[in-house]
Amino acid sequence: MMIFYTHWSCFLQKLYHQFWHAIFIIMVNDILARQTAMIFKCFLLMYYKNSRGRNYRKQGQMLTLVEYLLLLYRALLPAPVWYRFFLNKEYGSLFSSLMTGLYLTFKLTSVVEKVQYFFASIKALSRKEVHYGAYATLEQVVSAAGDLCAICQEKMHAPILLRCKHIFCEDCVSEWFERERTCPLCRALVKPADLRSFGDGSTSLFFQLF
C-alpha cells in the first residue's frame, strides 16, 4: 500500500511538472508569434501610409488577413506540445489514447473553423465591389447633398452610394464601418453581419493555451 502511494504521488508530481512545462512553452511560443505579427502589421501600416492616396479599405483588409493567419497559426502552435503530453504512456494506454483522440478532435474542429475564416478574409481582399454599397455616378453625387462628404466635409473622393441613398467618400465610410454597421447620417442598418474585422490593427487578447 505504502509503495503504491509513493509511486502515485511521485507520478502526480511529475505530471504537474510536465503540465506547467507545457503551458510555459506554449505561452512563450504564443507571445513570439504575436510579436512577429505585430512587427509585420507595423510594416503594412508604414507601407500604406507612404503609398499615394490613403487606401483605408485595403489596409484594413490586409490587417484582417494577417490577423486571421495569426489566429490559425496560434491554434496550431500548442497542438504538438499537448499531443506529446497526452501520449505519455505512463497514464496507461487506454486513458492516453482517449485523451489524445479527444484533444485532436477538438483541435481539428477549431483549426477547420480558422481555415475558413482565413479563406473568407482572402476572398474579401480580392472582392472588388464594396459590400455595403456601390460606387456612385456623377449625377447621383450632384443630385444628393452636393459634392461635399458629410464625414470629412470635403469634396467627395471615390463616392460610395449606400443602400439608404446617402453618399460618402470610400475611405471615410470604410473607416466608419470598421466600428459601425449603420449609416452615419440616418442610422439605417447598412453593413451586413460579416467576418469580424481586425482592420484597425487590433488583435485577439486571449492566450491560445490549448
Ligand SMILES: [Zn+2]
Ligand atoms: Zn469624406
Ligand SMILES: [Zn+2]
Ligand atoms: Zn443613410
